[in-house]
Amino acid sequence: MASRSLIARARLRLARSAGRFARADEGATAVEFALVAIPFLMLLFAIIELGLVFLVSITLENAVIDAGRTIRTGEVQTTGGNANSFKTAVCNRMSWLGSKCSSALRLDVRTFTDYATGQASATNTTVPTTMNWNPGASGSIVVVRAYYTWPLVTPMLNTGLQSSNGNRIIYAATSFTNEPYEQ
Numbered sequence: 001m002a003s004r005s006l007i008a009r010a011r012l013r014l015a016r017s018a019g020r021f022a023r024a025d026e027g028a029t030a031v032e033f034a035l036v037a038i039p040f041l042m043l044l045f046a047i048i049e050l051g052l053v054f055l056v057s058i059t060l061e062n063a064v065i066d067a068g069r070t071i072r073t074g075e076v077q078t079t080g081g082n083a084n085s086f087k088t089a090v091c092n093r094m095s096w097l098g099s100k101c102s103s104a105l106r107l108d109v110r111t112f113t114d115y116a117t118g119q120a121s122a123t124n125t126t127v128p129t130t131m132n133w134n135p136g137a138s139g140s141i142v143v144v145r146a147y148y149t150w151p152l153v154t155p156m157l158n159t160g161l162q163s164s165n166g167n168r169i170i171y172a173a174t175s176f177t178n179e180p181y182e183q
Contacts, residue, residue, distance in 0.1 A: 042154065045153070045154050046154045049152065049153060049154045050161075052150075053150060053152075053161065053168055053170065056094075056097070056148060056150050056170050057170050057172070059093075059094050059096070059097075060090075060094065060146055060148050060170055060172040061172040062093065063090045063091075063093035063094045063146075063172075064090060064144055064146045064172045064173065064174050065174050066093050067086060067089040067090045067093060067144075068142075068144045068174045068176065070086070070089060071086070071109070071135045071136075071142055071144065071176075071178065072142070072176045072177075072178055072179055073178075073179055073181060074138060074178060074179065074181030074182075074183075076135050077135055077136075077137065077181070077183070078181065078182070078183070081135075082133065083107065083109070083131075083133035086107060086109070086133075086135075087102060087105060087107055088102070090105060090107065090146060091105060101148075104148055104149045104150070105146060105147070105148050106127050106131055106146070106147045106148075106149075107131060107133075107144065107145070107146050107147075108128060108131045108132055108143075108144070108145040108146075108147075109132060109133050109134060109135055109142065109143075109144050109145075110132045110134055110142070110143050110145075111134050111135075111136035111140045111141060111142050111143075112141045112142075112143060113141070114141065115141060115175065127147040127149070127169055128147075135178075136178050137178065137183065138178055138179070138180050138181050138183060139177065139178055139180065140177070140178045141175065141176075141177050141178075142175065142176060142177075142178060143173060143174075143175040144173060144174050144175075145171070145172075145173045146171070146172045146173070147169055147170070147171055148169070148170040148171075148172075149167045149168075149169060149170075150167060150168045150169075150170050151166065151167050151168075152166055152167065152168055
């Protein structure tokens with residue numbers, strides 16, 4: 001009989017504990033936050049990273065156009081400028097990227113006989129293996145292409161944005177005819 005009452009008391013205690021557990025909601029908010037926090041933070045980081053990719057793209061585009069003006073006006077050609085000095089000029093216009101600009105930036109400057117053959121569009125999402133430096137002479141048609149390697153951090157963006165090795169190749173180009181200048 002004593003064992004029966006012990007079992008009955010244990011069942012009663014277990015039923016009361018289960019009832020209290022079912023009514024308790026102190027940890028519900030923490031559990032809900034834990035379920036929502038990870039996707040929310042990943043989405044937040046993806047938005048920030050996508051914003052940075054667009055910022056680098058716009059900055060690179062403007063830097064190439066501004067630095068390309070030094071070729072168009074003949075300043076690079078008449079002062080003995082070379083590929084490294086032009087790269088420095090582009091990186092100076094993207095100064096917020098700091099010292100990593102020069103290692104991540106590749107420039108291709110070519111001359112063409114007409115605009116039909118000298119298209120400024122990228123053929124693919126990889127950086128060409130050979131880069132040229134030919135700023136041309138007065139009246140030359142010049143195409144300046146810039147390729148900037150931007151590392152992606154957010155795993156969700158890697159599949160949609162990566163070009164190679166977890167990086168995004170950001171591309172900018174400008175084409176123009178060199179102005180007449182004294183050689």
